């Protein structure tokens with residue numbers, strides 16, 4: 001088994017790369033999706049978030065108000081993202097470890113890809129990222145492209161007022177600031193640049209797949 005961490009800042013194209021790797025046969029675990037599942041009513045993570053952040057983050061139907069939670073988490077005057085991370089990240093990392101352990105038994109030759117913007121910074125308090133992954137792939141794109149992709153996704157095709165656009169851009173910058181990757185971390189990564197058109201990304205992913213295959217079960 002090869003355990004690959006797939007990272008890159010928001011809007012860099014990680015999910016697109018994950019999808020392409022899955023088409024080659026990789027087993028992909030998405031941290032964002034796992035986090036969302038654990039934040040559903042009835043889950044321990046949901047209860048811990050409501051206990052910390054209060055009833056103001058609960059919508060009338062009982063689900064979490066993600067927009068309000070994001071506002072509190074990334075509030076520039078009083079950010080609480082570390083508090084939120086301390087609840088969600090250990091649970092997500094623990095679930096990933098359990099799923100990878102299961103795959104070791106059922107599919108020992110699997111190439112497992114864990115997708116997360118926070119591969120280097122997310123902690124469960126115990127296991128350093130070096131012990132959780134055999135190789136890290138970093139997807140990069142220019143800052144302006146990443147912000148534009150976030151604004152486009154968040155507005156879902158709606159026309160934005162200049163004030164709404166400015167708010168979304170500020171939200172994007174606040175999230176990106178929490179994802180910055182240091183040159184020391186980058187030096188550990190296989191870097192995939194994604195500033196061009198999709199076919200050139202696809203060609204790079206084809207090469208990446210061959211490189212990962214050639215690693216076998218070796219740590220990079």
Ligand SMILES: CC(C)(COP(=O)(O)OP(=O)(O)OC[C@H]1O[C@@H](n2cnc3c(N)ncnc32)[C@H](O)[C@@H]1O)[C@@H](O)C(=O)NCCC(=O)NCCS
Pocket residue numbers: 009010011031032034035066067069070073081084085088089092116117118175176178179
């Ligand atoms: C703040 C929340 C409620 C915002 O929800 P929203 O639906 O707007 O965003 P979504 O979860 O789809 O994330 C979109 C992107 O935001 C960025 N982002 C999310 N959480 C964080 C964080 N803690 N730090 C930095 N960037 C983040 C990531 O690039 C992510 O891909 C949510 O992202 C959250 O609970 N974050 C904390 C837990 C977390 O880190 N989740 C992501 C991986 S487990």
Ligand SMILES: Nc1ncnc2c1ncn2[C@@H]1O[C@H](COP(=O)(O)OP(=O)(O)OP(=O)(O)O)[C@@H](O)[C@H]1O
Pocket residue numbers: 008009010011012013014015016017117149194195196197198201
């Ligand atoms: N090379 C490309 N050309 C055109 N569009 C692209 C390219 N790469 C990615 N995209 C588009 O940009 C958007 C963001 O890409 P993607 O969701 O893969 O990024 P991400 O890094 O996973 O972002 P996030 O962390 O926000 O989930 C998507 O709509 C995707 O289809």
